[in-house]
Amino acid sequence: MFDKILIANRGEISCRVIKTARRLGIRTVAVHSEADARARHVEMADEAVCIGPAPVGDSYLRGDVILEAARRTGAEAIHPGYGFLSENAGFASACAAAGVVFIGPPIEAIRVMGSKAESKRLMAGADVPLVPGYHGAAQDMDVLTAEAERIGWPVLVKASAGGGGKGMRVVRAAGEFADAVAGAKREAKAAFGDDSVLLEKYLGRPRHVEIQVFCDTHGNGVYLFERDCSVQRRHQKVIEEAPAPALPDELRKRMGEAAVAAAKAVNYVGAGTVEFLYEDGGFYFIEMNTRLQVEHPVTEMITGLDLVEWQIRVAAGAPLPLRQEQVTRRGHAFEARLYAEDPQRDFLPAIGRLLRLRPPAESAHVRVDTGVREGDEVTMFYDPMIAKLIVWDEDRDAALRRLRVALGQYEVVGVTTNVGFLGAIAGHPAFKAVEIDTGFIERHRAELLPPPAPVPDRGLALAAMAVLLRRDAETRKARRAASDPHSPWMTANGWRLNDDNHHDLRFQDGETARPVTLHFRPDGYEVEVEGRAAIRATGVAFDGESLTASIDGLRTRAAVVFQGLDLTILGDGAVWRLRLDDPTARAAEQDGGGGRLTAPMPGTVVRVLVEAGQTVEAGTPLMLLEAMKMEHVIKAPSAGTVTTLHFAAGDQVSEGAELLVIEGEG
Structure with missing residues (x-):
């Protein structure tokens, strides 16, 4: 057994490997970019080495620097x-040459299975x-076009070397x-x-079933x-489960033996995943991932x-x-991938600080794998x-119920997330x-x-x-430092001279103004929203994070x-x-x-698809923007003429930067 291993990765998988290594009495070395200097995996490891600037090409993809870190720290093996x-055969080969064990399959297996074309x-x-x-x-367009015509539309274009939905397109005509x-x-x-692609017949309604x-x-x-792993968006998995439901046992056995x-x-060695498409009783090989999968925890939950x-x-x-014959399974497990992304904006990744991050409590039924903290x-x-939420129970219905409850308990503030979207899937009757x-x-x-509800x-x-009680706390603090702490003006308790004790507030709910009036009562408040019947609130308390109250007789707690000026x-x-x-404190300007x-x-701007002076219709593609290795199409919101282009292909842009200007018709 090894005494020390280096984890050539970051985030939740590094934390995951460190936990097992620690249990086995193995010391660990974390590597990190400059941006990850205070990351959770760095703090968890016994040692840590900085391997370069934030971009992955200058850090986490620098095999030579990682091997030097292994040499310096005396790590005997590297977990990727x-x-x-x-799944980089060159890195595995370099590990072998350096006398460091690569915790993965043989080099040739990585090379062959890393090419979708060769593996098939x-x-x-x-x-x-x-x-x-x-x-x-052959990759020239004439050959690819002829092959696509032979296969018949629709055709799936896929990157030969890779996965995760990157380099994948469905072509219907x-x-x-x-x-x-x-x-x-x-x-x-x-x-x-590697820009080589392969082509496949696009199946109508297949399931994605993979074998560990x-x-x-x-x-x-x-x-x-x-x-x-059938529930996907942009060919990326969203919710996975084990075992695959509603499959005949005979088919499970055949798929396992084929894998x-x-x-x-x-001549494979180690952990691997053989992926199949399943439709109408038939299954078809897609690819083999020569590594541990993101969704491996559901297999761990059902096998122990x-x-x-x-x-x-x-x-x-x-x-x-x-x-x-000794491998057994019990119960059912789900994994939901919690991402910082905006489902309402076509799942665009979101960035920002995790101001509040409170996962559900872990137990024998609930597991949270994460690489970040509040x-x-x-x-x-x-x-x-942000995290992988994994749940287990004796059968699928019970596990699904636990998934819905755990998603409802997850609290994330500071970035937009897909938690609500995951909950909608878990609660959908068809699922x-x-x-x-x-x-x-x-x-x-x-x-x-659905569109955001009011x-x-x-x-x-x-x-x-919460606003009023926060103001009251701030006022009390100021009063303690004031020259006249007993002044009636130094209060937020609703005191009014010859008037009803109340406060008028107004909130912006999206684009809509929402007026609220709070009337002070001896045991709490009466709250009027937009002039409707008052809501009775008693026993109200706010500690700066959690507010508790009885709302019309129902005890409620909210973070x-x-x-x-923003509240969540x-x-x-x-x-x-x-x-x-x-x-x-209202901002004077209104953007855009x-x-x-x-x-x-x-x-990064990949391509500019229009020219200044060009007339466009609503929905016309204007630019291709690459972010986090995915391309996003910027489309015209309405008809008009492009008057100004601020960026060209290759330019870096920041969030909110003005890309171009379109003058509307008329």
């Missing part, structure tokens, strides 16, 4: 986590069923093909350094059951095994702890995942009924992403009481977070955002006159 260098050619030779497609080396290939190649080059496999250096191989056969075909421990032991030369920054440099496939989110998009009267009442109220699974309309388009997030 997932992403970054985890190998699987075809091993009689593993494949989706009809083109996996050849011949006229869309050239632009889709060009976009996929650009994205693949940026994400993986493990092999050792002694010729043993097992499968640890399957996971269903082990695929692994043994490349620690897959990171298995990885470390196998890399140290030990045989697999169990034979196939107060940390979500930056533009790295994947915006509960296992009516799932890779098109689930798009098919139910209107129900999963904040209910109860939320406005809570906000108003209230202030960011200047969290309670009973709801998240309400308001802005206090305070005339003394009519045709000025601003960057929705920091990024």
Whole structure:
């Protein structure tokens, strides 16, 4: 067994590996960029080494610098986590040359399975069923177009070297093909350094089912059951579960045995995942991920095994702890990926400080894997995942109920998140009924992403009481320092000369002004919202973070977070955002006159698709902006003429930067 390992990664997977290493008595070395100097994984590790500036190309992808860190610290092995260098055959080879054990598969297995095209050619030779497609080396447009016509529309264009939905496009007609290939190649080059693509027939309503496999250096191989990862957006997994529901046991066994056969075909060692598409009783090989998967915790929850421990032991030369007939499963597990992103803005990543981060309590039923803490920054440099929420129970219905409850308990303020979206999926009748496939989110998009609803009267009442009690606390503090602490003007308790004791407040709820009046009563307040019948609140208390009150006789607790004039109220699974309309502090300017388009997030301009003076229609693509390795299309909000272009291809832009100006028609 190793005495010390280095984790060549960051975030939640580094924290995950450190926990297992610590339990096994193995010392750990973290690596970090300058931006991650105070990150959670750095604090958890026994030692830490800075490996460069924030951009991944200057830090987490610098295999030579990471190996030097291993040499300096005396680390005997390197765990690559997932992403970054985890499936880089060149890095695995460099580890071997340096005498450092790479906790992963053999170099040749990484190389072959890292190429979707080559792996599919190998699987075809091993009689593993494949989706009809083109996996050849020729990449010129004439060949790709001819192959797409042969396969038949719709066609899926995929990056040959990579995953995570990057470099992937669905093409439904011949006229869309050239632009889709060009976009996929650009994205693949940026994400993986390889712009080659492959083509596949796009299946109508398949499920995404993957098999966890493990092999050792002694010729043993097992499968640890399957996971269903069908609920995806932009081809990226959102909620995963194990085992895959509503599959015949005979099919599970056939898929598991096929996955082990695929692994043994490349003399595999360690943890790997063989991914299949499943439709109408048939299953088709997609790819093999030669690493630990993001969603591995659901497999751990149903098997009771620690897959990171298995990885470390196998890399140290030990045989697999169990034979196939000894592997058992119990119950059902879900994993929901909590991201800093805005579902209402096509899932654009969000950045900012995590002002409040309170996960549900962990237990035998609830697990939270995270690499961040309250107060940390979500930056533009790295994947915006905040945490993985994993739940388990005896059956799917019970586990799903626990998922809904745990999502409702998750409190995040400071960045926009997908928590509400995840809750909508978990509560959708079709999801509960296992009516799932890779098109689930798009098919139910209107129900999963409804327009923002107005904040209910109860939320406005809570906000108003929090504002008033906060002011009262601030006034009391000021009064203690005042020359006349007993002055009636130094109070916020509703005192009025010859008048009803009340306060009038106004909030901005999106674009709508919402007036609220609080009337002071001996035992609390009566709160009028927009002139409607008063809400009775008694037993009100606010400690600066949590507000408790009996609202019309119902005891309520809500967290209230202030960011200047902005308030976020969290309670009973709801998240309400308001802005206090305070005339003394209101900003004088209002951003964005009519045709000025601003960057929705920091990024790089990939292409400018229009010229100054060009007339455009509403929805016309104007620019391609790359952020966090994904391309985002900036479209015209209305018809008009492009009058000014502020940026060119290759330029860096910050969030809110004005990209171009369109003058409207008429």
